[in-house]
Amino acid sequence: MLDFPRWKTIGISIILLLGILFSIPSFVPEKTFNSLPSIAQTKVNLGLDLAGGSHLLLEADIADLRKTQLANMEKTVRAAMRGERGPDDDIGIGELRVASNQISFLVRDQTQLDEARDRLFNETQGAGLTGQRDWNINIVDVTRIVLTPTNAGQTQAIAHAMDTARDIIDRRVNALGTREPTIIRQGNDRIVVQVPGLQDPAALKELIGKTARLEFRMVDANADPNEAAAGRVPVGSEIVPYAEGEGNGAAFEVLRRQVMISGEQLIDAKQSYDPQSNQPVVSIRFDSGGSNTFAKVTAQSVGKRFAMVLDGKVLSAPSINEPILGGSAQISGSFSVASANALAISLRSGALPVKMAVVEERTVTPELGADSIRKGAIAGIIATISVLTLMLVVYGRFGVYACIGLVFNVFLIIAIMAAFNATLTLPGIAGFVLTIGAAVDANVLINERIREELARGRKVFQAVELGYSEASRAIFDANVTNVIAASLMFWFGSGPIKGFAVVLTIGIVTSVFTAVTVTRMFVAHWLRTKRPTSINI
Amino acid sequence: MRLLKLVPDNTNIDFLRWRKLASFMSFFLVAVSIALVAVKGLNFGVDFVGGQSVRVEFTQEMPPIDEIREKVGHIGLGEATIQQFGSDKAVSIRTALPEGDKTVAERAGQQLVAGIQKAFPTAKTGSVETVSGKVSEELIRTGALSLGLAIIGISIYIWIRFEWQFGVGALGRLFHEVSLTFGLFAVTQMQFDLNSVAALLTIVGYSLNDTIVVYDRIRENLKKYRKMEIIPLLNLSINETLSRTVMTTVAMVLALGMLLIFGPDVIFGFTAAMLFGVFIGGYSSVLMSTPVLVWLKVGPGSFVPRTSAGIEGGERIERKDDGAVV
Numbered sequence: 001m002l003d004f005p006r007w008k009t010i011g012i013s014i015i016l017l018l019g020i021l022f023s024i025p026s027f028v029p030e031k032t033f034n035s036l037p038s039i040a041q042t043k044v045n046l047g048l049d050l051a052g053g054s055h056l057l058l059e060a061d062i063a064d065l066r067k068t069q070l071a072n073m074e075k076t077v078r079a080a081m082r083g084e085r086g087p088d089d090d091i092g093i094g095e096l097r098v099a100s101n102q103i104s105f106l107v108r109d110q111t112q113l114d115e116a117r118d119r120l121f122n123e124t125q126g127a128g129l130t131g132q133r134d135w136n137i138n139i140v141d142v143t144r145i146v147l148t149p150t151n152a153g154q155t156q157a158i159a160h161a162m163d164t165a166r167d168i169i170d171r172r173v174n175a176l177g178t179r180e181p182t183i184i185r186q187g188n189d190r191i192v193v194q195v196p197g198l199q200d201p202a203a204l205k206e207l208i209g210k211t212a213r214l215e216f217r218m219v220d221a222n223a224d225p226n227e228a229a230a231g232r233v234p235v236g237s238e239i240v241p242y243a244e245g246e247g248n249g250a251a252f253e254v255l256r257r258q259v260m261i262s263g264e265q266l267i268d269a270k271q272s273y274d275p276q277s278n279q280p281v282v283s284i285r286f287d288s289g290g291s292n293t294f295a296k297v298t299a300q301s302v303g304k305r306f307a308m309v310l311d312g313k314v315l316s317a318p319s320i321n322e323p324i325l326g327g328s329a330q331i332s333g334s335f336s337v338a339s340a341n342a343l344a345i346s347l348r349s350g351a352l353p354v355k356m357a358v359v360e361e362r363t364v365t366p367e368l369g370a371d372s373i374r375k376g377a378i379a380g381i382i383a384t385i386s387v388l389t390l391m392l393v394v395y396g397r398f399g400v401y402a403c404i405g406l407v408f409n410v411f412l413i414i415a416i417m418a419a420f421n422a423t424l425t426l427p428g429i430a431g432f433v434l435t436i437g438a439a440v441d442a443n444v445l446i447n448e449r450i451r452e453e454l455a456r457g458r459k460v461f462q463a464v465e466l467g468y469s470e471a472s473r474a475i476f477d478a479n480v481t482n483v484i485a486a487s488l489m490f491w492f493g494s495g496p497i498k499g500f501a502v503v504l505t506i507g508i509v510t511s512v513f514t515a516v517t518v519t520r521m522f523v524a525h526w527l528r529t530k531r532p533t534s535i536n537i
Numbered sequence: 538m539r540l541l542k543l544v545p546d547n548t549n550i551d552f553l554r555w556r557k558l559a560s561f562m563s564f565f566l567v568a569v570s571i572a573l574v575a576v577k578g579l580n581f582g583v584d585f586v587g588g589q590s591v592r593v594e595f596t597q598e599m600p601p602i603d604e605i606r607e608k609v610g611h612i613g614l615g616e617a618t619i620q621q622f623g624s625d626k627a628v629s630i631r632t633a634l635p636e637g638d639k640t641v642a643e644r645a646g647q648q649l650v651a652g653i654q655k656a657f658p659t660a661k662t663g664s665v666e667t668v669s670g671k672v673s674e675e676l677i678r679t680g681a682l683s684l685g686l687a688i689i690g691i692s693i694y695i696w697i698r699f700e701w702q703f704g705v706g707a708l709g710r711l712f713h714e715v716s717l718t719f720g721l722f723a724v725t726q727m728q729f730d731l732n733s734v735a736a737l738l739t740i741v742g743y744s745l746n747d748t749i750v751v752y753d754r755i756r757e758n759l760k761k762y763r764k765m766e767i768i769p770l771l772n773l774s775i776n777e778t779l780s781r782t783v784m785t786t787v788a789m790v791l792a793l794g795m796l797l798i799f800g801p802d803v804i805f806g807f808t809a810a811m812l813f814g815v816f817i818g819g820y821s822s823v824l825m826s827t828p829v830l831v832w833l834k835v836g837p838g839s840f841v842p843r844t845s846a847g848i849e850g851g852e853r854i855e856r857k858d859d860g861a862v863v
Contacts, residue, residue: 049803057672059671201665202647202650205647358667359668359669359671359672360667360668360669360672361646361665361666361667361668362664362665362666362667363664363665363666364663364664365661365662365663365664367661367663368592368594368663368664368803371801372801372803375799375800375801375802376800376801376804378799379795379796379798379799379800379801380796382795382799383791383792383793383795383796384792386791386792386795387788387791387792390787390788390791391788393540393541394540394541394542394543394784395540396540426732426801426803426804427732427735427804427807429796429800429804430735430736430739430796430804430807430808430811431739433792433793433796434739434743434811436792437743437785437788437789437792437793438746440785440788440789441746441781441785441788444781444784444785444788445750445781448778448780448781448784451546451780452777455546455547470757473753474749474750474753474754477698477749477753478745478746478749478750479746480694481691481694481695481742481745481746481749482742482745482746484687484690484691484694485687485690485691485738485739485741485742485745486742488683488686488687488690488738489683489687489735489738491683492679492682492683492686493679493680493683493731493734493735493738494675494676494679494731495676495731496731496732496735497680497683497731497734497735497738500735500738500739501735504739504742536540537540
């Protein structure tokens with residue numbers, strides 16, 4: 001006990017000093033923090049439940065993605081059979097059928113079967129590590145070709161779509177100008193979006209939930225309104241409903257299936273005002289390919305109507321009064337400035353490759369968060385002071401050492417959390433209190449043991465020595481069980497449980513260090529210099 | 538300065554005398570808790586049943602709960618669960634998950650907030666939580682999984698570090714603590730959510746702390762006093778650790794009590810559950826976790842010291858190793 005090596009004292013002092021240094025940035029006001037050198041800019045993050053903000057969990061509609069995948073493949077099949085070198089290169093096909101998990105069609109001329117298969121083979125790609133391709137091409141009943149997506153291909157398609165979706169959502173949220181949003185993929189088909197300090201979660205959901213698939217399509221002038229109302233439309237056309245609040249009474253338009261221009265050909269979109277009505281609109285600009293197509297089609301179709309379709313709903317269907325050259329256009333609808341702006345952002349960042357739905361939302365207003373922080377801090381301080389007082393009253397000098405250990409414990413927890421950029425949540429504060437309890441328990445075990453050994457008539461040095469060594473075993477066992485509980489919470493728990501486990505794990509390590517090693521250093525120093533013959537404990 | 542002693546020196550209480558009564562009490566309480574959970578059920582939060590929950594703070598006088606219930610009922614999301622929340626001007630309003638596809642959860646949350654703002658223009662909505670059915674199922678699964686695995690993992694650790702009887706004792710005690718806490722949630726109808734699972738896990742960790750301290754002393758005494766009867770030996774061990782048990786319990790009650798009184802009301806239920814767990818923990822350390830060892834016939838033979846045979850009396854056998862029989 002007396003021989004506490006110098007290197008150990010130095011080592012412990014360095015750790016404690018680092019602890020204080022690293023925890024300071026978490027206490028200074030934001031302005032001072034920002035002026036610190038970048039190496040010192042580490043602080044404890046406050047969870048959204050404390051700081052206020054929104055947490056959204058988005059889930060992709062995988063069934064919808066598969067449907068899109070099949071629809072795209074159908075188009076690919078048609079294009080491939082049409083051939084590159086004109087009509088004489090075409091392969092005649094029939095009975096093209098799209099089922100929920102396959103596409104099948106007949107090749108009319110049996111001699112072209114191999115050629116058809118080769119063309120399709122060029123359209124498929126390798127997927128995964130097994131050498132499998134993303135589509136299987138089989139020939140059944142001599143002339144029928146069946147295309148089935150493979151599992152590897154689908155997994156790859158989902159992963160790719162999710163990565164793209166993450167990037168797009170990232171762009172959209174960043175366009176809102178909020179500070180430090182977190183957007184990460186979770187599991188197979190989910191994306192977590194966390195935006196601190198957000199006031200209006202509804203706008204955020206509106207913004208990131210929109211697929212923003214924009215299409216310009218011609219209105220089918222040949223469709224008979226009465227026939228259409230009964231659900232019968234000309235071949236190559238379909239019924240598309242109006243978006244809510246649009247259409248001036250009309251419920252739908254009959255549109256050509258063929259897409260004239262789509263959102264991918266946009267280079268810019270921004271909110272502006274219609275010069276005539278002064279209503280908020282979205283101004284868009286096409287790339288050169290898009291402008292050419294737009295100019296060509298509108299020149300051929302003066303007097304006809306085209307429709308702007310967003311996510312499968314018609315926004316407006318104006319007449320073409322004159323050819324639209326120069327590649328810019330306006331999307332009008334019943335917009336507010338905010339909703340026009342949101343649409344502009346969505347269009348700019350591109351269409352989501354898959355529909356996303358919000359499956360979990362947690363929003364805390366900044367006021368409530370600030371209130372929680374204030375109360376949590378006050379309660380934490382009062383709790384710490386009460387416990388410190390109790391230790392002083394019960395253990396005297398040894399209580400002082402325990403208190404010093406406890407205070408260092410608080411600094412160390414904050415320092416480690418800051419160094420790892422960990423997040424402090426509300427349950428985390430409770431975890432904090434619990435580790436203070438654990439630190440107290442360790443000191444209680446040691447001090448009670450010293451009392452006991454003294455009562456058995458041991459000398460001071462021996463009693464202290466035994467107190468530390470005998471209690472350490474129980475402290476170790478007790479804390480290992482807590483580490484087991486905390487790590488299981490971390491692996492299997494979610495959200496608040498995880499936040500709690502982080503603080504608990506850090507706290508257990510630091511509390512054993514401060515309650516056993518740090519107090520021991522002080523006690524050893526005192527014993528060595530004063531050499532007391534009796535102690536009051 | 539005279540120091541305060543919470544437990545007088547040389548206490549010698551015959552705790553094991555009450556072991557039958559204590560065991561009966563524990564069995565009774567566990568049975569009552571299970572029955573309560575079965576009959577009254579737990580008041581699950583949106584984390585576990587899905588739905589939407591809004592925290593509303595009234596800036597002026599709070600209208601009667603019945604009026605709130607009636608007005609919220611008109612929003613069209615069905616019957617609402619309304620619960621007072623910490624201060625006397627805040628309530629949590631919860632409605633069930635509407636039927637439909639994934640996107641309904643999203644819409645219903647907005648509908649609820651808008652409805653409340655319309656019905657009570659002066660009220661402020663402080664937080665909104667919306668959880669879809671699928672996510673809540675996952676949360677309940679991961680919650681139960683982490684709780685179950687924590688209990689099993691800890692028991693295995695004790696079995697390895699001590700002896701199987703101690704592992705069984707610890708498992709029994711954990712079951713006791715967890716059931717009683719579930720009983721508390723059932724009887725008070727406090728909201729049971731993810732935070733409550735964290736509280737349960739803490740209680741599990743904390744009571745293990747206690748068990749280990751007592752068991753560690755029993756193991757030590759078993760090796761030291763090899764000829765002592767098991768009952769006096771257990772009594773001795775409990776008495777020796779009693780001052781520690783009391784001191785730690787008082788410290789925890791102080792810390793949690795302050796958190797309960799001054800802390801944010803959002804974690805009120807969480808803290809209350811932990812405080813309850815600390816109380817039960819104190820009781821279990823003293824009266825509940827040791828009788829098991831009598832039944833399972835733990836004796837001096839359970840831990841044979843590797844050095845010379847023990848001598849009865851106060852003489853210590855010096856050991857360099859940590860003494861565990863592995």
